[in-house]
Amino acid sequence: MKVLFISKDRQDPYISSASAFIQKNFVDPAIFLAKPGQSIPENVLTWQGDLLISYLCPWVLPASLLANARFAALNFHPATPDYPGTGCTNFAIYNGEKEYGVMCHHMVPTVDSGKVVAVRRFPILPNESVYSLTQRCYAYMLELFYEIISGIVMGKPLPESCEHWTRKPYRRVELNELKRLELDMPLEEIQRRVRATAYPGTQGAYFEIDGMRFEYVPEENK
Numbered sequence: 001m002k003v004l005f006i007s008k009d010r011q012d013p014y015i016s017s018a019s020a021f022i023q024k025n026f027v028d029p030a031i032f033l034a035k036p037g038q039s040i041p042e043n044v045l046t047w048q049g050d051l052l053i054s055y056l057c058p059w060v061l062p063a064s065l066l067a068n069a070r071f072a073a074l075n076f077h078p079a080t081p082d083y084p085g086t087g088c089t090n091f092a093i094y095n096g097e098k099e100y101g102v103m104c105h106h107m108v109p110t111v112d113s114g115k116v117v118a119v120r121r122f123p124i125l126p127n128e129s130v131y132s133l134t135q136r137c138y139a140y141m142l143e144l145f146y147e148i149i150s151g152i153v154m155g156k157p158l159p160e161s162c163e164h165w166t167r168k169p170y171r172r173v174e175l176n177e178l179k180r181l182e183l184d185m186p187l188e189e190i191q192r193r194v195r196a197t198a199y200p201g202t203q204g205a206y207f208e209i210d211g212m213r214f215e216y217v218p219e220e221n222k
Contacts, residue, residue, distance in 0.1 A: 001026060001071065001152075002049030006057045009033035014138045018055050018145050025153045034058050051152065054107060055145065063109035072158060073107040076145050078137045080119055081105075084112030085169025087178070089133045092124065094178060094196035100124050100133060102141040103161075104148050112169045116161040120144050130199045181207045 003026045007015045015033070022029050032044050040059050052069035054061065055076045066073045079088035080101040092100050101121035106114035120140055124133060151158070179197045181190055194205045194216050206215040 001051055003029040003051045003053065004044070004047045004049055004069075005029055005031045005053045005055065006044065006059070006061075007033055007055045008058055009035045012056075012138075014142045015056060017142055021146065021149065022053070025149070052107070053149075060111055061107060066107050066109065071152075074117065074148070075105055075107045075112075075114070076141050076148075077103050077105060077112065078134070078141055079103070080121060081116055081163050081165045082167065083170065084165055084167065086172050087170050087175035089130050089137060090175055090178060090196050090199075091170055093128065093130050093133065094192055096192075097124055100137065102137055102144055103163075104144060113165055116163045116165075118144060118148060118159045118161055119163050130196065134199075179203065179205050181205050183207065183209075 003022060005019060005022045007019065010033075019031055019033070022031060030044075030047060030049070032041070034040075034057070036058075040061075045062070045065055047065065048068040050069065050071040052061075052066065052073040053076075054074065056078070057075070061073075077084075077088075079092070080103055083092060083100075089100070099121050100123075101119055103119040104117040105112075106117065108114040120143070122136065122140055148159070175197075178193055181193060185193075190205075198204045198216065204216045206213050208214075
């Protein structure tokens with residue numbers, strides 16, 4: 001089976017483990033780790049083979065590339081079908097969810113809309129932060145990745161879930177808007193937004209007054 005694995009080029013134990021698993025179980029797989037801001041290179045766009053795997057891939061892959069995967073084009077998504085798009089853990093925290101999860105789905109030209117392969121859920125803990133939920137999510141996603149890819153290696157058919165996407169994808173503009181605080185907001189709303197957007201190394205919630213921005217900085221960033 002000819003395989004293309006796409007992910008991010010960063011120091012991440014989950015990405016490293018997934019990449020190593022692909023290298024060990026497939027003959028001469030094509031593995032591409034994208035650097036921040038990098039465009040999709042020509043050798044990825046023109047790849048043809050059997051199995052395309054998107055694992056925390058930073059790109060929206062074009063329909064022409066998806067069509068080149070004869071067996072399947074699979075994406076491992078760090079959320080359930082209730083949270084397509086970007087900022088999934090942020091919105092789950094903001095919405096006060098008690099449960100979260102990860103999934104594998106087929107990729108189609110419209111982002112986060114392909115048929116669901118499998119979903120795994122777990123509880124959100126009372127004092128969960130966006131960071132802790134994201135890290136737990138990555139651990140569960142790697143476990144699901146091992147399960148799905150092991151089945152492919154052993155020649156098993158792909159699972160088919162009865163679950164479906166429940167909404168349109170969250171967009172970057174919606175996440176950016178979630179970070180904006182207003183002076184007339186109720187304190188409870190401000191606290192919800194602060195908690196839902198605090199993440200180490202990224203801009204958090206902020207007030208903008210007379211052209212000056214006052215940003216909340218999480219304790220771990222100080």
